[in-house]
Amino acid sequence: MDFASSLEFWARSAPERIAVANVHEELTFLELALRAQAFSQQLQDVEEARVGICTSDPVTMAVGFFASVLADKSLAILDPAWPSELFLRLSQQLGVRSVISEVPLAEETGSLMVQLDPPKVRPDNPLLPLTQHLASRELLVICTSGSTGLPKAIVRTQDSWQQSIHAGAALLGAVPSAVTICPGPVSHGLSLYALVESIVTGGTMIATGRFNLSSLIELAELYACTRLVSVPTIIDRVCREVQHSSLASLRTVVSGGEPLQQDTVDRLFSLPSVESCVEYYGSSEHSLIAYRHRHAREEPGKTFKGTLFPGVEVHIHDQSPNAGFGSLFVDSPFIATGYDAGTAVQIDRCGTSTGIGDQGRISHRGQLELQGRGGSMFNIHGNNIHPKEITLAFGEIGLPGVRVDAEVRDGRTLLVAYAVLGHAALEELADQLARKLPTYKIPHELVLLSSWPTTASGKSLVHGYRNYEELVVKRVALR
Structure with missing residues (x-):
């Protein structure tokens, strides 16, 4: 019918x-x-x-x-x-x-x-x-x-x-x-x-x-x-x-x-x-x-x-x-x-x-x-999330080159953004992202690194940044 x-x-x-x-x-x-x-x-x-x-x-x-x-x-x-x-x-x-x-x-x-x-x-x-x-x-x-x-x-x-x-x-x-x-x-x-x-x-x-x-x-x-x-x-x-x-x-x-x-x-x-x-x-x-x-x-x-x-x-x-x-x-x-x-x-x-x-x-x-x-996508709590969408939003507010990963911490899946230390106004990031993205697409945290971690052959890593704590310069809570 x-x-x-x-x-x-x-x-x-x-x-x-x-x-x-x-x-x-x-x-x-x-x-x-x-x-x-x-x-x-x-x-x-x-x-x-x-x-x-x-x-x-x-x-x-x-x-x-x-x-x-x-x-x-x-x-x-x-x-x-x-x-x-x-x-x-x-x-x-x-x-x-x-x-x-x-x-x-x-x-x-x-x-x-x-x-x-x-x-x-x-x-x-x-x-x-x-x-x-x-x-x-x-x-x-x-x-x-x-x-x-x-x-x-x-x-x-x-x-x-x-x-x-x-x-x-x-x-x-x-x-x-x-x-x-x-x-x-x-x-x-x-x-x-x-x-x-x-x-x-x-x-x-x-x-x-x-x-x-x-x-x-x-x-x-x-x-x-x-x-x-x-x-x-x-x-x-x-x-x-x-x-x-x-x-x-x-x-x-x-x-x-x-x-x-x-x-x-x-x-x-x-x-x-x-x-x-x-x-x-x-x-x-x-x-x-x-x-x-x-x-x-x-x-x-x-x-x-x-x-x-x-x-x-x-x-x-x-x-x-x-x-x-x-x-x-x-x-x-x-x-x-x-x-x-x-x-x-x-x-x-x-x-x-x-x-x-x-x-x-x-x-x-x-x-x-x-x-x-092709082009990885995360599904977190029922929400489909393209990392590129978040990367573009960061670029529009003055922080280009951000990489996004999904990480499990204490049984919770969190969206985490990584960037090499730049000159963006960090205290305004959360408000600026809220005007660009739905809440569920705003990373829980932005982690600023001194440099990108690399493989033994010198290639930049795509995932697994949380394993390089020695490169972390600053953590910024976004939500």
Whole structure:
């Protein structure tokens, strides 16, 4: 079924079932359908084809998403963590003049935008038949971390996500009986997809909107969550910091973004009821690509090796003659249209296939093995972070040549910037970076070195700077 038909089906067949909830509010399927129906009438009055949404609230996101579907509007996802300068720049680039938000927009942006707040409705209002628009229409613009210093705006059709959910939901445990908890940022692709997937399949989505451990524990206990969807760094923290009794109902764990560490998998299977751990590989540009099941006390190797989702085909460009790795190109009904025409970035194409720099190879059994992405990217607490984006921001404020690394300290993954001692005004760095980058992309610390460490052959090191304490001149806390 299409999105509108799915929402109407569950609103009529299971009206009292909880569709989405956060710490402060919950909506049944009937309440969600009624609120989306009422809000869609307001969205139809917006002149522009695109409407923005800027929220950390999963309830607002659910209402805004389905209201935009019913109103035949494309929904541009704007990250609440963006600084005002970036928010305005992206909004203007995408042609967005009206923004859905349940909280007031920042003063410097609010005067240039029309704010839309989803209305409350009476539960006894009549639910009218929900109208579905063309499947080929533009559904979403999702902005993901880019290596150019500006997020990449990815455009996708409604049909691409409908087919992706249809192909992957059962494999990922998204079934009507599932009570899914998703503790990551709801404005990011993985959490947003999980939200829509859960509602469309008739399950219950419980979300914190952004990572908050106490909220996660409260919700997991209150709703007896059976399914966890997140990224490895957050899943690992859940395993380490949440008591087993709070996760007594958890049966299925779904992980995306990068491979889980084996000790995290072992901890998952030590929980009372966990039966399945599914790890999947995908991207905002391609949606679902491949998946694998993880098991306790296994030796999975250092790379991801998985089975392609139904409907996905891949091929390799520039394959190395020895190892067989090369540039991965993906073709499926799930792939995005491309990047927004207002950006200078173009997606790599080969016929109907597209590539984004992932390196992979195909085994003789037809499995996909991934080596990583050209131009390294970090995934920290559910946030994809391109080091180049941070390097460019430092350069713009007078400290060029900064190198960025992700380091684990006392069990926490920190973003650390390194530079050779320069002449930048260090006391102003944090404020200047806050005007350039979202908070989660600002390094926790800047470490100034007397010189770059080198290898025995004299080449400059790319990573591992923390091992050269003798070169450290000064440490500057940035957040």
